[in-house]
Amino acid sequence: TPRIFGNRIRHRSIHSIGKLAQSFHDIRFLSPNALAYGTDGIHPDLRSIHSLLRELSRIPDKDIFLGTFPGEIRPEFVSEEAVDLIARYCSNTRIHIGAQSGAESTLQKICRGHTLSDVWKAIDHCTDGGFTPVIDIIVGFPDETDEELLETVSFCQEVARIGYVHAHRFFPLPGTPLQGRVSRDLIPEVVSALGSLALSGRLTGSWNNPEIRFFSKISK
Template sequence: MNITETKNVAFYTLGCKLNFSETSTIARSFENEGFNRVDFSEKADVYVINTCSVTENADKRFKTIVKQAQKSNADAFVIAIGCYAQLKPEELADVNGVDLVLGATEKFNITDYLNDLTKNDFGEVHSCEISEADFYVGSYSIGDRTRAFLKVQDGCDYKCTYCTIPLARGISRSDTLENVLQNAADISAQGIKEIVLTGVNIGDYGKGEFGNKRHEHTFLDLVEALDKVEGIERLRISSIEPNLLKDETIDFVSKSRTFVPHFHIPLQSGSNHLLKLMRRRYMRELYQERVKKIKQTMPDACIGVDVIVGFPGETDERFLETYNFLADLDISYLHVFTYSERANTPADKMDGVVPQNVRKKRSKMLRGLSVKKRRAFYERQLGNTLEVLFEGENKEGYIHGFTENYVKVKMPWNPTYVNTLHLVKLTEIDEDGLVRFEFVNEK
C-alpha cells in the first residue's frame, strides 16, 4: 500500500467483548501498514465502525456514529464491518457518508481495500455468503483496557429462534490450542494482568475449521492449558451456556491458579415453555443445578445472568415465573435485554407479541431486581479479604477496580495503582453502590 504520509485511523466498537477483541486485532493490522491510531473523537482519515446486530438499538446507533465521524472530518473514509455489516450490507452502504462495507470474511483483510481513500458516491459492498465464513481468525484486545479480551472461538451452531448471530458469524469453529496459548503469552508479555476468554459460544470450544465437528480439544482442555501460562495473574470466563458448563470445569476453576470465581451464564427465561419456544438447549432445572454446583464449590463466586424480556408468548404469568425464579436464585447481577424483532429469525413470525410498553415495564422490574441482587452479593462480601486489580481510568476523581469475584471497588484517584494487584479488606458500600476498602499488608 503506497501512502506517502502517515494517515490517522479511528475505531468505534458496538456490542460484545468479541467485537472489542476483533477491533483491536484489526487496528494492529492498520498500524502494521503505517497508520497512526487516534481516538474516535479526533480527526482521522479513516473511521472504522465495528457493528453489532443483537438489538434494534445497535442498528440505530450506527447512523449517529457515522454522523459523529463526519463532524470530525467530512472527507474521511468511513468503513462498516461486523455483524450488521454481514446481515444488511446494502442497508449500511445506503447510509450517507459510508464508503465501504465489509462482511464476515473480508473484515480481517480490511487494509487490502485501502489503496484509494477517495470518498465514494455510494457505499461499496464486499460481503460473502455466510457459509463461506468457515475459517478461523484469532484475535485479542490490547491497550484499550486493563483486561485483555482473548477470542478462542467464533460462530454458533445453535438455532435460538431470536438470534441472528449464526447468520452474521457462521458455523461454530475454534482456534487451535497452540495458537490460543501463543496469544495468551503475547498478552502476558505486554504486562497485562487479566485475560477474559471470549467467543460466540465458548463452551463449544474445540470444533475445528471448515465445519469439522470433531473436537480436537474440549473447553476443559483449554482452561487447564491456559492456567499454566506464565505471567497471567487472572483468567475470566466471559459467558458460557449452562448446558456446556460442566462439573469438571467448575471443579477445576475452584482449585485453579488463575481462573477467578466469576461466571456469566445466559438464562434468557425462567419459563420452560418460553425456553422451548426460544429453542434453548436446557430447562430451568438444569440452570438451577449449575448455580447450586458453583455455590457449593465456591460460596463467594459471582454469577451473572443474561435474561430476555418480552419474547413472543411471554404472558404476565410466564414473566412472573422468570421474575420469581431469579429472585429465588443465588445469583449476583442480571444483564437484561428487551426482546427486539430481528428479520429472518423464527421468533419474528411468532404469535403472542408483547406490547412495547409492557416490555419496558418488565425490563424495569428486572433491572430493579438486579440492583437488589448486586447489593445483597456485595453485602455478603463485606469483611472479606480479596485481591483487587485496579483499572486505568480516572472517573470523577476515583480509581476503580474489581476483586477476583467481580466486586467493584473505588478509592481516590492515584495513577500509581493502575494495572496493579493489591490485597484489600472490603469495609462498606458507598451511596453509589461501589465498595470501599482498606489495604491489607501491602505486597
C-alpha cells in the first residue's frame, strides 16, 4: 500500500526467491501486481519477471502460478507478451485482474490509475491467450452513487459471459484517504444481480459482508 509504505517497491533477488521456492510444494506469488516484479510499479517491463520465471522453471517438480488470487495483476500490465510468458512457464489456466470497479467515474475518484478500456484490453489478451479472466471488483465505496453501482453490476454481467468475477465489499485501509470511512449500503437491485451471478457460479467473494473481505479458495 503506497500511502503506508511509500512508493518505492522492494523486490527480493531472483537468487533469494529461487532458494525459498525450493521449500514449497507449488510456487505462488502474493502481490498486488504480480507482473510488476523488477519495475517501478508504474511502467511495465517484462525483463525481470521473465528472468525470474525462467530461473524458477528449472526447479524440478514445481508448478508455478502467476496472476492467481490473491496475487492479481493490474490491467495495464497485461499484454500479449505477458500472457505468452505466463503460458510458457506457468500452470494456471486463469488470470486474476484487478479492475476494482466497473464505473469509469469511480476509477477516477479512487485514483486507480487505469481505465475500463485498459480492463477490457487485458481481458481480450487473456482470452486470446487461452486463459479465463477473473476480474476483481469492490462494491460499496463510501461516495459511490446508485448509478455507479449499477454500472459495476452491468460490467460484472458482461464479464460473467466470458469469465468470472471476484467481488468484495469496501473496507478502509489505515493511512489512506478513505481511512475511517464505512461501506455504503447496497441497493436491492445490486444485491439481486450479484446474488444471481453468485448462484450461477460466475461470481465469488464476500461482496455482501464487509467484515469477511478477502477469504477465498485459490483456483488454478
